[in-house]
Amino acid sequence: MRMFPENLFFAAGLSTVVACFIFGNKRVPESEKKLSLSDDGLCVIKQACDAKITQNCYEEVMRGLSSMFELPGSDSTRYFQAISITPLSKRPFTHRSEWMLPLSPTVLAVLKSVLSGEAGAALLQEMGPEADLLEMTMITSLEGAHLQYVHSDGSPNAPRVITMFMALHDIVDEAMGPTRFWPGTHKNSTPPTAENVDHSQSKWFRLNEGDAILMDHLTYHCGGANNQPKMRTLFSASFMQSEKSSGDHALRLGDFYNKL
Secondary structure, eight states: OOOOGGGOEEOOSOOOOOOEEEETTEEEEGGGSOOOHHHHSEEEETTOSOHHHHHHHHHHHHHHHHHHHTSOOOOOSEEEEEEOSSOOOSOOOOSGGGOEEOOOHHHHHHHHHHHTSHHHHHHHHHHOTTOEEEEEEEEEEOTTOOOOEEBOSSOTTSOOEEEEEEESSOBOOGGGOOOEEETTGGGOSSOOOTTTOOGGGOBOOOBOTTOEEEEETTSEEEOOOOOSSSOEEEEEEEEEOOSSOSOTTOOBHHHHHTTO
16 A cells, blocks of 8 residues: 655564453453444454455466566565556556556456445445545565554545455464554544554454455554565455545446445
8 A cells, every 4th residue: 555654664573462352251352353444443354255256366366466577677575566447558568567457357356246245335334335446456465575664544634545455365374464453543633653653552363365354544554574485465445435426437336335
C-alpha cells in the first residue's frame, strides 16, 4: 500500500502481549476477539473466499510474478504488484515497475466470491453501494524482507478507504512476517510516530487460505519481517467511499454485492 515517509518511523523489536477475555467458561485470546471496522478499524473474516477460487488466484499470481521477474528491474524482498482496474493496452511491458496483472476472470471471481458474503456485507454497511474500487494489488514478501515502518494509508481529511487483505495460502507462522495492526488507531487524528505508538498493542492474526482482514485506511499497521523460506502472498483490494459513482466505467462495491 502507499506509504508517506514523512509520517513514518521504524518499528523495531515489536513484542506481543496476549490478554484473555472470558466468554462463558472459555478463555479466548484477545487476538481472537471479534473486531469491528467502526470500533477497531479492522475486522477478520474467516473463509471469506471459496477455496478453489483462492487456489486459482494464487496460481495466476505466481505465473504473473515469474513473468515480472523476467523483466529488468531492481531486486527486492517485498513487491506490490498492481492489478489493472481498466483494460490494459497491448503495449508490452519493458520494466518491472510497469508490470500490472490484468483484471482477469480469475480476479473477478475472487471479488465476486468475497463480496457475496460477510466481507461484502461489512463493506456495504460501512461505505454503501457507491464505493469505488480504488485499486487492487498482490503483495508478496520474500525471505529476508525487513519489518516495515509503522504507517497508515491515508489522511483524516481524505475520503474514507477500506482495504481488504486476503491470504492466498495459510499464514499461521509469525516468522513469515504477517501484517501487524494497532486496533482503534483509526480514531487518532495524527499519523503514527515514536511517541504515539505502543509496540505491545500491535496484533497479528493467523490466516488460513481464503481468510481476509478488512482495514480502515487510518489504522496503523506494518508488514512484518519474513524469516521463512516461503513467500507470503496477499490479495489486496481497496474501496473508496463516494456519494455517487465516479464514472460509467468505474467499478463499484454495489456492482459485485447487489448482483449476487
